[in-house]
Amino acid sequence: MGVLQMSCSSQFVGKINGVSFVASRDRATEAHIAPVKKIHAGHAAVMPFGFIREVNSPEIIFDTDRQWFGETRVGAKQYIDLLHGNGIRVMLKPQIWIWRGVFTGELRMESEEDWERLEASYEDFILTYASLAEETGVEIFCIGTELEGFVSARPDYWKALIGMIRETYSGKLTYAANWDEFGRTPFWNTLDYIGIDAYFPLSEAQTPSVEELKEGWKPWKEKIASFSETVDRPVLFTEFGYRSMDYTAKKPWLVSRGEEKVNLVGQANAKKALFESFWEEDWFAGGFVWKWFTNHERSGGPDDNRFTPQNKPAQEVISTFYRIYRQANAE
Template identity: 25%
Template sequence: MSVDAAQALEPYVAGMTWGWTGVRGTWATAAASESLRAMSEHGVNWTAIAYAALQDTAQSTEVRFREAPTVTDEEIVWAIREAKALGLEVCLKPVVNVADGTWRAYIGFFDEDVPGEPTWGDWFASYRDFILHAARIAETEGCEMLCIGCEMVRADAREAEWRDLIAAVRAVYSGVVTYNCDKYQENRLAWWDAVDVVTSSGYYPIDRWDAELDRIEKAVAATGKPFFFMEAGCPSRAGSPDRPNDWSLPGAPSGDAQLRYYEAMFAACDARPWVRGFMLWDWPPALYAAEDAAQNDDYCPYGKPAGNFLREAYRLRAGQARMPQQS
């Protein structure tokens, strides 16, 4: 490792995920530039530039990252440079999605290879090409961090394959390497020692933050690695604070519900100095109009009460010295 991961996260990861899902033609536009600028005005000092490549089904073995609808290399480079010009540190976050709508956590194959059936080896070979391609872009463009996977619950158990992939990534990329495990999985990965930073998706019900942080703290302490939430947030929708991971939950738009969740999440994590911050979910490449914010029920806090809270919360926290983390 060529960087000190804990130092790289100082003083605080005041982050936001930008660009999802990375649809070709929606980046490197005037609207995308304005979106990044508006995001930068909310106290952020990091952004995760996130985009998806597709495989056809959860049992397909080809990740088609060079094809539409995935953004082009030129668009990725544009986004990195645009973010850096705004003074932001960048985590490049390539993610695999399933074209038929199946959640990526269900991508999986037989534990042992069976002739004529798709295999983990075939899938990891294609996924490796995808991630190494991103790693080379991240190295060339000076991205401070690379996230090598997101919420791959069934794949998490393939320890040898992940270790091989991480070793290959380190051969071409010199920055901080992390993996974004899914909620409730922080204590289940056997290969945290291979990455520099532990990160997870913190979509925990509003009344569960303290209990889940108790559990996560033990898991993080066992790794000896710094930690932050690579994803966290809540739709601005009635009922969402109780099910923040459910982007399709029925409910009326509610900026107050989102604000209540932000306040509870930040308060709980502020009491845990080992939580180095958030890369909140999420900020789209084309923003809705500010006057329409009250009717928008998605995760983005732009123009909503949570956005005003976030601007001040991030500016305060990023300006404060954090207590040292075990290393």
């Protein structure tokens, strides 16, 4: 079934159709929100950041005057208030950045003392933003992103932390597990959504077709659906996206800059295949496109091979599906 021929079935009602609204140096304005509304997005992820110097450092540095405005508590609040004022619901998703872009899943301490220091620092970090989520009436709060090393080493801490977050914040909770992590995450039954950053490998083709990609999704989809049924929680793609480059679905998590040529068709096909594979499933809650920059006019474009769909054919694919949701929700 083609994207443009889809009817407004009841399964689309209530789907979370979001963008990951990237933190900027500056305050967000109505002009920055207008393109989000134009693609019919009903949700946006706001992402303040904390920074760690090394993969074994226990201190999280956050909410400082050296950070970009959108990475701080004040900035996140301004983004949330503006999005809410435009009728866009929000997932607040505080994230950790390790210097030089080291994968956060590798975060591990070298001593019990350092683990305890990290736990105290993360508690301070995440409860700061849980209180902001409650203050601003955020609809979803994400308690962490791709932190498998931390989670697997300290499961009791995480379960206790979720309890503290619940005492602070009264909305829906999720955690953003990496695509190869979610099956081992131990606390889904204490959250409201199974959150997955959906960078699953699907195809080794240079420009995979929509049908090839949908075939690539089948084994992963079966696993995800079975897991959702077992845990009795809906699945939310806390991030989903593809680079506009050759072999985009071979290793969709790649972020390095010395890479393949621009391929706009591959990115658009990958988006279509994901929507056609998941958006009709009752157990699937929706997701957040990775990623969407505030300065729309200067983002993406036909010569860009990065993740953003802005000003590329993939943007129209997203707009088409999100429009279907809007129409279905209004009926």
